[in-house]
Amino acid sequence: MRTTLRQGFYVVTIFCGLILTSNIARAADSLPSWAEGKTKQSIMDFVAAVTTQGSPNFVPVTDRIAVFDNDGTLWAEQPLYFQFIFAIDRIKALAPQHPEWKTQEPFASVLKGDVKSALAGGEPAIVQLLAPAQSGMTTDEFEQTVRDWLATARHPTTKRLYTEMVYQPMLELLAYMRANGFKTFIVSGGGADFMRVFTERVYGIPPEQVVGSTGKVSFEWRDGKPVLMKLSAIQFVDDGPGKPVGIHQFIAQRPIAAFGNSDGDLEMLQWTFTGPGKSFCLYVHHDDAVREWAYDRNSSIGRLDKGLDQAAAHGWTVVSMKNDWKTIFPEVPATPAVTPQSSIPK
Amino acid sequence: MRTTLRQGFYVVTIFCGLILTSNIARAADSLPSWAEGKTKQSIMDFVAAVTTQGSPNFVPVTDRIAVFDNDGTLWAEQPLYFQFIFAIDRIKALAPQHPEWKTQEPFASVLKGDVKSALAGGEPAIVQLLAPAQSGMTTDEFEQTVRDWLATARHPTTKRLYTEMVYQPMLELLAYMRANGFKTFIVSGGGADFMRVFTERVYGIPPEQVVGSTGKVSFEWRDGKPVLMKLSAIQFVDDGPGKPVGIHQFIAQRPIAAFGNSDGDLEMLQWTFTGPGKSFCLYVHHDDAVREWAYDRNSSIGRLDKGLDQAAAHGWTVVSMKNDWKTIFPEVPATPAVTPQSSIPK
Numbered sequence: 001m002r003t004t005l006r007q008g009f010y011v012v013t014i015f016c017g018l019i020l021t022s023n024i025a026r027a028a029d030s031l032p033s034w035a036e037g038k039t040k041q042s043i044m045d046f047v048a049a050v051t052t053q054g055s056p057n058f059v060p061v062t063d064r065i066a067v068f069d070n071d072g073t074l075w076a077e078q079p080l081y082f083q084f085i086f087a088i089d090r091i092k093a094l095a096p097q098h099p100e101w102k103t104q105e106p107f108a109s110v111l112k113g114d115v116k117s118a119l120a121g122g123e124p125a126i127v128q129l130l131a132p133a134q135s136g137m138t139t140d141e142f143e144q145t146v147r148d149w150l151a152t153a154r155h156p157t158t159k160r161l162y163t164e165m166v167y168q169p170m171l172e173l174l175a176y177m178r179a180n181g182f183k184t185f186i187v188s189g190g191g192a193d194f195m196r197v198f199t200e201r202v203y204g205i206p207p208e209q210v211v212g213s214t215g216k217v218s219f220e221w222r223d224g225k226p227v228l229m230k231l232s233a234i235q236f237v238d239d240g241p242g243k244p245v246g247i248h249q250f251i252a253q254r255p256i257a258a259f260g261n262s263d264g265d266l267e268m269l270q271w272t273f274t275g276p277g278k279s280f281c282l283y284v285h286h287d288d289a290v291r292e293w294a295y296d297r298n299s300s301i302g303r304l305d306k307g308l309d310q311a312a313a314h315g316w317t318v319v320s321m322k323n324d325w326k327t328i329f330p331e332v333p334a335t336p337a338v339t340p341q342s343s344i345p346k
Numbered sequence: 347m348r349t350t351l352r353q354g355f356y357v358v359t360i361f362c363g364l365i366l367t368s369n370i371a372r373a374a375d376s377l378p379s380w381a382e383g384k385t386k387q388s389i390m391d392f393v394a395a396v397t398t399q400g401s402p403n404f405v406p407v408t409d410r411i412a413v414f415d416n417d418g419t420l421w422a423e424q425p426l427y428f429q430f431i432f433a434i435d436r437i438k439a440l441a442p443q444h445p446e447w448k449t450q451e452p453f454a455s456v457l458k459g460d461v462k463s464a465l466a467g468g469e470p471a472i473v474q475l476l477a478p479a480q481s482g483m484t485t486d487e488f489e490q491t492v493r494d495w496l497a498t499a500r501h502p503t504t505k506r507l508y509t510e511m512v513y514q515p516m517l518e519l520l521a522y523m524r525a526n527g528f529k530t531f532i533v534s535g536g537g538a539d540f541m542r543v544f545t546e547r548v549y550g551i552p553p554e555q556v557v558g559s560t561g562k563v564s565f566e567w568r569d570g571k572p573v574l575m576k577l578s579a580i581q582f583v584d585d586g587p588g589k590p591v592g593i594h595q596f597i598a599q600r601p602i603a604a605f606g607n608s609d610g611d612l613e614m615l616q617w618t619f620t621g622p623g624k625s626f627c628l629y630v631h632h633d634d635a636v637r638e639w640a641y642d643r644n645s646s647i648g649r650l651d652k653g654l655d656q657a658a659a660h661g662w663t664v665v666s667m668k669n670d671w672k673t674i675f676p677e678v679p680a681t682p683a684v685t686p687q688s689s690i691p692k
Contacts, residue, residue, distance in 0.1 A: 062546075193598075200408075207599055208554075208555075208596065208598050210598065217591045218587070219588075219613055219617070226590065228590060228591065235582070241565035244565045244574060245565055248563055248574050249538070249560055249581070251554045252538070252542050252553035252554050271565070
């Protein structure tokens with residue numbers, strides 16, 4: 001019996017050893033959609049540096065905070081931010097209840113299919129266009145509307161579901177960071193309520209780890225039950241200098257790794273880069289006009305101008321989507337790199 | 347070899363079985379400071395109902411969200427909210443740099459030791475009194491000030507450090523909920539930045555799981571480095587109807603368990619109670635004038651009036667601190683029920 005127990009102990013030890021080493025063993029092929037080269041190596045070198053016990057750059061698990069922009073970093077953002085396409089689709093769906101929209105701008109242009117003219121009114125027009133989809137309903141009702149849209153709406157050119165327009169290499173990267181003890185957060189200019197409907201299922205990021213722009217919400221009673229009503233007033237804009245602020249207010253820890261694709265992410269990368277220890281900053285550069293879209297310094301959506309210069313000056317990693325990514329989108333029907341852990345609760 | 351491997355497998359199985367059953371085995375004595383009786387039983391019955399596979403009330407781990415008020419629920423709040431005592435101590439410390447305070451209310455009264463007169467000005471006076479401690483500095487500077495204060499300041503009557511005035515039964519409850527797969531959040535009217543300095547060390551709750559009131563913060567450059575400056579303007583008040591709103595904006599999941607002690611927690615408990623599945627709501631009732639303080643319906647701090655009626659009407663659990671808690675505060679020097687997992691990062 002003594003021998004059996006000792007043998008058993010060895011088996012347990014080996015068994016545990018296998019679990020512990022499997023992450024390391026997996027590292028080499030856990031980024032299969034990333035081409036071998038400097039970019040992929042820079043990610044793996046950073047992760048090795050901060051996760052190796054005894055390394056001068058070792059960071060304990062609780063401090064391994066990684067932040068990811070969403071639009072243009074985790075999923076595509078052309079020809080328009082997808083949340084904006086959602087808002088336009090909602091205007092079309094709600095039009096029968098709003099006959100006045102036929103003659104009232106910017107709605108009239110949208111209903112004629114002329115989004116460009118609708119947007120000519122600048123920011124006030126954009127705020128007006130977003131309001132019908134995003135306010136005047138309960139948070140539960142909004143969630144259901146987004147869920148229905150994501151299940152059926154398709155991208156105008158690729159004909160994919162929008163959740164199939166996520167970047168396969170970034171799904172692998174999210175899983176790789178988590179396998180190495182990082183807590184992954186989204187920090188996006190997009191609406192928090194919009195993203196939280198799909199981030200757990202698609203990215204493996206639970207709702208409370210999504211920082212985004214928010215509208216004001218009020219607690220009200222309806223038919224004897226409390227509801228949270230979405231108002232049209234803005235509570236917080238999580239973009240540009242708002243991103244480090246959002247990180248402070250929601251995450252309350254300074255990230256050691258930050259991933260973005262535009263000048264709207266610049267302050268988030270600067271905040272991460274100037275932290276006390278070793279850090280990692282990465283820009284996704286949209287330079288693949290064949291498989292995705294090519295745009296940077298002069299784009300109205302996802303402009304990357306100052307950011308490219310700062311990346312060069314500071315030695316941040318810049319991903320060439322054309323050269324560094326073997327594939328862009330997952331195979332359809334999408335096979336997420338992450339297994340959904342639960343449905344988003346109602 | 348075959349026999350050894352099979353035996354090894356059994357050992358592994360037993361080993362894993364021990365890990366899985368140890369939480370259940372521990373349940374009986376994981377709340378040692380709670381007196382046996384209806385109150386303790388109601389907590390354990392709820393946890394058993396939502397964690398038992400196959401039970402009609404089973405809740406998957408990702409949806410096990412528990413929210414806790416802080417002042418008066420996790421730590422004491424008399425004779426004044428501790429954060430307010432901190433603010434008053436800061437005014438005294440900063441007074442040499444502000445000779446004008448000697449004649450300017452509400453500061454003059456504070457410096458004379460007459461807090462009651464200082465507070466006579468109502469809410470505007472309170473806002474003025476809080477400002478010097480909480481704005482006009484970087485987030486890092488604020489954190490250091492709070493850390494220093496918590497390490498040295500002592501409660502006027504008990505002479506304990508403020509972090510030694512946490513409730514031992516609630517430390518046990520937090521650990522018990524987490525051992526049963528709950529994610530524990532603080533949802534408090536107190537300042538998020540203030541609480542986040544000590545919640546991980548004292549309660550085992552990491553900074554990103556602390557929802558509280560927030561001031562506006564701005565991203566600025568100072569000596570070539572970015573800083574986050576704390577401004578005096580209010581961003582969000584996490585109290586009363588603000589609590590379900592804060593839960594939505596920060597946690598983005600509806601809790602199934604809520605713990606409070608005052609009418610300021612009422613909407614949070616109502617929001618939890620009216621969710622779709624089984625829920626648990628608990629009020630801590632301060633009825634122990636000997637070991638703590640006794641106050642409820644007419645208290646200016648921590649008033650529990652409507653809440654007591656609602657608790658009776660809905661069958662919520664009401665803790666009698668006098669009868670249900672065998673001890674109130676941890677032994678000094680404090681031995682936290684939770685092992686700190688890391689220092690709060692700078």
